[in-house]
Amino acid sequence: MIETQEFFNFKRCYNAFKFDLIMNSKKFIYGSIAIVLAMFFMDFYALSTVSHVFAFGDYAALSSIMFMIGLVVVLGTSFPMLRNKRSSVAFLMLPASVFEKFMVQFFLRIVVFTLLYIPVCWGVFKGAVLFYHLFEWPRELTIFSFGLFDLFHIKNIGWLVFLGMCCGLFSFAMFLFSGAIYFKKQAVFKSVITLIVLIVFVSLCSMLLSYLFVPSLVHIYDYGVYIRDINTYFTNFGLYLLVIAFGTSLFLPPYAYYCLKEKEV
Amino acid sequence: MTFFYDKKQPSLFQNVDFYQPTGNIIGLFGANGAGKSTLLKLIAGLIRPKEGSIKVNDYLPSNRDPRFLQEIFLIDEELFLPDLSIKRYISMLAPLYPKFGHDKMNQILADFGLQSSDHLKKLSMGQQKKFIIAFGLSTNCKLLLLDEPTNGLDIPSKKIFRKVLVNAIEEDQLVIISTHQVKDIENIIDKIVILDQGKIAFSEELTQITRKLQFKHVFEEMDKNDAIYTEKCFEGYKVILPVENQEETAIDIELLFNAVNNDTKITM
Known part of the structure; x- marks a missing residue:
């Protein structure tokens, strides 16, 4: 029990x-x-x-x-x-x-x-x-x-964007929090570098997928294709970011807790 | 329990099996790198065994259950003390130990000649060691792990340390002292545990050792069949013999340690 x-x-x-x-x-x-x-x-x-x-x-x-x-x-x-x-x-x-x-x-x-x-x-x-x-x-x-x-003032940006921003900020916070547990020395620096590496990796993956599926619409680094408005404040790309922010904000707190629980000297 | 730091290296502990009830002060000995500090860290849950498990007071140490942590205090060889006064440190940390004895703390501080207004960072290494020993003993934890507690203590302080430790320990407590300074603790321990080649090579109560073994200094080398272990020393030989005629001798822990380290078979 x-x-x-x-x-x-x-x-x-x-x-x-x-x-x-x-x-x-x-x-x-x-x-x-x-x-x-x-x-x-x-x-x-x-x-x-x-x-x-x-x-x-x-x-x-x-x-x-x-x-x-x-x-x-x-x-x-x-x-x-x-x-x-x-x-x-x-x-x-x-x-x-x-x-x-x-x-x-x-x-x-x-x-x-x-x-x-x-x-x-x-x-x-x-x-x-x-x-x-x-x-x-x-x-x-x-x-x-x-x-x-x-x-x-949420009315200026829409509640979905506000929710996305909150989730994004929370994910960012939890990422740094996890980094502070995971990295022993120079945690700030290493966390920021890891975040940059992750962003670059995601961008490269997006670019690769764009080259594979819609090569005619990609011009070297310009792969921002198929951006559509979902409502006045929101695009499909915004939704993509919201999904990432929401997903990571669910994943990172237990990950940080696990890192702390498994910490050894 | 098996433990290794690196898979490519031989295991530091291989199938170690050890049980110890409360009410003892144990001297944990071993050569450099034998794993004394590592064993203490495993018991404290700071590292995890690779195979098998350790149970302390019915808790798995690596789970770091707060009720387990309230009953264990580790005095590490390398101390960590913040930039605070003794009084402030006690007020900060003592509430986390439910059985903390403030009167006991004041008494031990007085025995060691420390004032509650003293600033921890301004104390010498020896004084810092005295303070943390005083704090550890005052927690009244069931298990006290002391890694080289007498390092940095001067000769009078070592004497006080022995007195304080013996007076502070109750029957429901267990103290494990890991040290190279055999002389510092030989009169206070009631069990000897020697680590060698990833195993507990020797583990006996002092009463049992004195009942079965004799430690003597002789001037001529003895027949190997008579002595369990012989070691050349200044003006003769130190020997370990089986007890004859119920004659008890003082235990020479260093000699016993050397005998175990040299793979001497000691049957008790």
Whole structure:
């Protein structure tokens, strides 16, 4: 009979969470300061280089890029105790279940980071705008005003696209999360390289299939054939990406868990 | 249980069979590369056997069941200690060990001359070792695995370590100490286990050894039929003999280890 105590106990999970917070408190503090400063400088750079208007689209693009970079840094450095042999022994011997250890990192690195990112990104942008206005600039810049949650206006993109984006982001996050468990050294770098290799591989496969089935429509690297609209916001290629995003978001969490469960020193 | 790191190399352990109840302090000996640390890691579930299985307290270690992990503490040869004070470290980790004894911890820290305000990273290697030994003993885990625990300890600290260990261990606990420093633990162990060529070549309680074997220093070489093992030393020979006339001698663990290592057949 499977006992739940084997997998999850709230008190034990809380203690494991406290352990991680205390153990990595300095890294969290210095890391957060570094991320906020990096965001501030990226916002300021964007404001000072944009032509005459800084619209919501510019903010959405900028915050999305910064979020992706943040994910790479925060998730690529998850499970910090697995980076060397000594701390790996301490981590694996910690009296908490594999599920609890997994959930602590998942909660801290994905849930907390995502929830904090939205207000912090908005606040830092407002701070960058104030800082921008401290200086005299040769050109007039119009900065549109937008609210904290304007990024989530689904009606502008359609729910299917929004779902695809969420799945894609989750898959991307879980890929980095798995990489942090799988790779012992330079997990961030190796995860990003692996992702690039995978994307190139999928592109080459698509190209090969296009050459095989519709050679007359392929021009060297241009193999984007048969793109059709499914609805106002969605094409068949978008659906293809959605299937990949949805599939990988289902596959990667158990894979990451399995990697952690099978980890040896 | 069978284990190897590399398929192309000979197995480190081949069909090893070992059972040990609680209530003992075991000295685990073996030449360099015999697999002492690997055996401890297998018992701790940090690596998995390639064939067969290991059961500790009815748990498969490699499953890393939290209830198993709450009852085992490994003091590795290479320590990992964070940049925290002793007090903070205890408050962080002790809640994860349900049987942790804070009074015991304070007592052992006092015995080792450590303060709870001391910063772990600022301690010397020997002091760090003392701290982790104190913490490990205070967890009151059923199984304590100590890999070279006396490395880095000065002579007075080794004496304190022996005293602390003997006082801290209860009947329902088992301690396995892997070490090269035979002298450091010879008075506290009650069983000797020697690893050699992928097997447990020798495994006996000290009481049984003293009942069956004698360890003597003689000035002239003995007849090979009389001695189980002979080794030349300064001013004569060290010998292992079968017990005669119920005369008990102190166990020379080094001599016993050399005898086992030289494939001497020791019948108990």
